[in-house]
Amino acid sequence: MSLKDLAAPFTVWKRAFEKPYTQIKPIEERPGAERYRGFHINDTDKCIGCGTCESVCQNEAIDLVPVTERETRHGDSGLRPKIDYGRCCWCALCVDICPTSSLGMSNEYIWIDEDPEVFRFVPGEDETSWQTSDKGYRRAEGYELLEGERVPMPMLSFEESRKSFVEMVQGYSREQAIAEADRCVACGICIATCPAHMDVPAYIDAIRRDDMEDGLRIVYQANPLPASCGRVCSHACEYVCAVKHKGEALSIRWLKRYIVDQIYLGDYRGVLESAENQNGKKVAVIGSGPGGLAAAYYLRLLGYEVRIFDANEKAGGMLRYGIPEYRLPYDQVDKDIEYIRSLGVEIHQNVRIGVDIPFREIYDDNDAVFFSTGLTDPYGLDIAGEDLPGVISGLKILDDVTDGRDPEVGKSVVVVGGGNVAMDAARTSRRYGAEVTILYRRREEDMPADEEEIHESRGEGCRLLTQAIPLRLEKGETTRLKLYWGKAEMIPDPEGGRPRPQLIEGSEEMIECDTVIPAIGQQADYAFLPEEISAKISFKRGMVQINEYRQTGDTKIFAGGDIANRKRDAISAIADGHSAAKGIDIFLTTPGKN
Numbered sequence: 380m381s382l383k384d385l386a387a388p389f390t391v392w393k394r395a396f397e398k399p400y401t402q403i404k405p406i407e408e409r410p411g412a413e414r415y416r417g418f419h420i421n422d423t424d425k426c427i428g429c430g431t432c433e434s435v436c437q438n439e440a441i442d443l444v445p446v447t448e449r450e451t452r453h454g455d456s457g458l459r460p461k462i463d464y465g466r467c468c469w470c471a472l473c474v475d476i477c478p479t480s481s482l483g484m485s486n487e488y489i490w491i492d493e494d495p496e497v498f499r500f501v502p503g504e505d506e507t508s509w510q511t512s513d514k515g516y517r518r519a520e521g522y523e524l525l526e527g528e529r530v531p532m533p534m535l536s537f538e539e540s541r542k543s544f545v546e547m548v549q550g551y552s553r554e555q556a557i558a559e560a561d562r563c564v565a566c567g568i569c570i571a572t573c574p575a576h577m578d579v580p581a582y583i584d585a586i587r588r589d590d591m592e593d594g595l596r597i598v599y600q601a602n603p604l605p606a607s608c609g610r611v612c613s614h615a616c617e618y619v620c621a622v623k624h625k626g627e628a629l630s631i632r633w634l635k636r637y638i639v640d641q642i643y644l645g646d647y648r649g650v651l652e653s654a655e656n657q658n659g660k661k662v663a664v665i666g667s668g669p670g671g672l673a674a675a676y677y678l679r680l681l682g683y684e685v686r687i688f689d690a691n692e693k694a695g696g697m698l699r700y701g702i703p704e705y706r707l708p709y710d711q712v713d714k715d716i717e718y719i720r721s722l723g724v725e726i727h728q729n730v731r732i733g734v735d736i737p738f739r740e741i742y743d744d745n746d747a748v749f750f751s752t753g754l755t756d757p758y759g760l761d762i763a764g765e766d767l768p769g770v771i772s773g774l775k776i777l778d779d780v781t782d783g784r785d786p787e788v789g790k791s792v793v794v795v796g797g798g799n800v801a802m803d804a805a806r807t808s809r810r811y812g813a814e815v816t817i818l819y820r821r822r823e824e825d826m827p828a829d830e831e832e833i834h835e836s837r838g839e840g841c842r843l844l845t846q847a848i849p850l851r852l853e854k855g856e857t858t859r860l861k862l863y864w865g866k867a868e869m870i871p872d873p874e875g876g877r878p879r880p881q882l883i884e885g886s887e888e889m890i891e892c893d894t895v896i897p898a899i900g901q902q903a904d905y906a907f908l909p910e911e912i913s914a915k916i917s918f919k920r921g922m923v924q925i926n927e928y929r930q931t932g933d934t935k936i937f938a939g940g941d942i943a944n945r946k947r948d949a950i951s952a953i954a955d956g957h958s959a960a961k962g963i964d965i966f967l968t969t970p971g972k973n
C-alpha cells in the first residue's frame with residue numbers, strides 16, 4: 380500500500396466544509412446538436428392515432444391514449460401517443476415508421492423535475508416548450524421503413540378487356556400476396572371504417588403466415604360473400620388505410636380475394652363453422668342479394684330454418700344482375716351462394732312475392748321476415764321522347780347480358796349518368812362493339828362511380844362528357860335516335876352543399892345514336908307489401924325506417940340493404956344482413972320482445 384492511499388481518508392476531510400460541488404452543465408443552457416434525438420414532438424392534427432409507433436417501440440414506451448376534444452372519425456382513432464421517458468431509449472424507430480410523418484424529436488434533451496409523472500406526456504397535446512422547435516430528429520427525405528407502393532395487380536390490357544367479358548383483374552400469386560400483406564402496419568383503422576367491421580389486420584396476417592384456412596375463418600366472421608366482395612367491394616377501408624399517408628393504400632380487397640381464391644368450395648365445410656343445430660324457428664328472407672344472403676347465413680348458423688324467396692331465375696340480386704362478369708364472374712357469385720345453400724338455407728327462385736305467393740302467407744308461416752329487395756325500378760330521364768324505341772335502362776341492359784340475351788345496343792350508345800351502373804352499362808356496350816359516350820350533369824369529381832370504374836371506362840374507349848344535360852330525344856334518320864343536350868355551368872350552393880348544374884342557354888348540341896341508356900338511379904318497389912302491413916311500416920323518401928336491430932314498425936319484419944341504407948353498396952347490405960340476424964335472434968329469444 381502506498382503512502383498516498385494511507386493518507387486518503389484525511390485528505391477527503393479537508394473538503395468537508397467547502398460548498399457542495401456538482402456538475403454545472405445540466406443547469407446551464409447547452410443546446411443539443413441540430414439533429415439530436417431529444418424529447419418527442421407530434422403534430423397531433425396530422426397524426427391519425429394509428430398506433431404504429433406503439434407497436435414498433437421495443438421498450439413499450441408508447442401507449443395510445445384518448446385526448447381531450449378529439450373524437451374518433453373515419454381514418455382517425457382519436458387516440459394519440461403518450462411517451463414514457465422512463466422507458467424510451469431514444470432510438471427514433473417510432474419517428475422512422477410513423478406513416479403520417481407527424482412524429483419527430485426535438486433537440487431538447489435536458490429536463491429537470493421532481494415529479495416523475497411529468498416524464499410521461501402526450502407530445503403535441505401536453506404543453507412543452509420544444510413542441511414548436513424546428514430542430515431535432517426528423518426522418519430523412521427518402522428514408523422509409525415502409526414500402527409505399529402496392530404490389531401491382533396483373534390486369535388485362537384495355538385493348539384486350541374491351542373485347543370480352545373475361546375478368547379483368549387477374550389476382551395475386553402467393554409471392555405477390557405475401558409481399559403486399561407485408562406492407563400492413565396492423566393499425567386496425569380499417570376495421571372501424573369497414574361497414575361490416577371485418578378484422579382486416581387479422582386476415583392479412585393469415586396471408587403472411589400462409590394460413591389460408593385461418594384467413595377464410597376470419598373473413599367469414601363478418602362477411603359470408605367474400606368471393607364477390609373480394610372483387611367488387613367499394614373498399615371504404617382502403618380510403619383510410621394508414622399506409623396511404625405514405626404512398627398507396629394496401630389492396631385490402633384483393634388480399635381478401637386472394638384468400639378465398641386459394642380454397643375450393645368443396646373444402647369450405649372442413650374449415651368453417653358448421654350449422655348443424657336447429658332451434659325449431661323459421662325465418663323467411665325476401666330477396667337473394669347480399670343483404671338477404673348474409674342474413675340467411677348468420678340466421679342458419681344460429682339454428683333457424685331459413686327460406687329465401689327471390690323473383691329472378693338465379694340468386695345473387697345485384698351481384699349477379701347488376702355487375703358485369705368482367706368485374707365479378709358468375710362462378711364467384713355461385714361459390715358464395717352455394718356455400719350458404721350447403722348449410723341448409725333453401726333458396727326459392729322465380730317467386731314474385733305478391734304475385735306468385737301472397738306476402739301474408741309468408742308472414743303467417745314464419746316467426747320473422749327479413750326483406751332486402753333492393754332498388755329495382757330505374758328512374759326515367761323525364762325528357763320528351765324517352766319512350767322512343769332505343770331507350771333502354773342500364774339495369775335492363777345488364778340484366779339481359781346476365782340472362783344470356785344480346786342487348787342489341789347498335790353501333791352508337793349514349794349512357795346518361797355518373798354512377799357504377801352507368802359505367803357498367805357503358806363498358807358492356809363497348810364489349811358489344813358500340814362507340815360509347817357517357818353524359819353526366821355535374822363535374823367528374825362529383826361522379827358517384829368508383830374512381831377505378833371511371834378510369835377503366837375511359838381506358839376502354841368510352842368518351843366522357845361532363846356538365847352535360849340531356850334535353851330531349853327525337854327519332855333519328857340514319858340512327859335510331861337523336862339526343863339533344865346542353866352544357867351546364869355549376870352554381871355554388873350558398874348553404875355549402877355541392878354545386879348545382881344549370882343549363883347554359885343556347886348551348887344545345889345533338890348526338891346521333893342507336894341507343895340511349897338512362898342510368899341515373901333506381902327506386903324501390905314495395906307493391907308486394909299488403910296495405911295493412913305497409914301501414915305499420917314507416918317510409919322516408921322511399922326508404923324503410925328501421926331501428927338499431929333493423930326492425931321495422933311491424934315487430935316481426937326486419938329490413939336492410941339499399942331499401943334501408945343510404946350507403947347502397949354490397950358490403951353495407953351484408954352488414955345489414957348480419958345485424959338483422961342478430962336483431963331477429965334477440966327478438967325471437969328474449970322474453971318480452973316477441
Ligand code: SF4
Nearest residue numbers: 426427429430432477
Ligand atoms: S405512428 Fe404516427 S400517426 Fe400513428 S399514432 Fe404514432 S404518431 Fe400518430
Ligand code: SF4
Nearest residue numbers: 436467468470471473
Ligand atoms: S424513440 Fe424508440 S424507445 Fe423511444 S418511444 Fe420511440 S421507438 Fe420507443
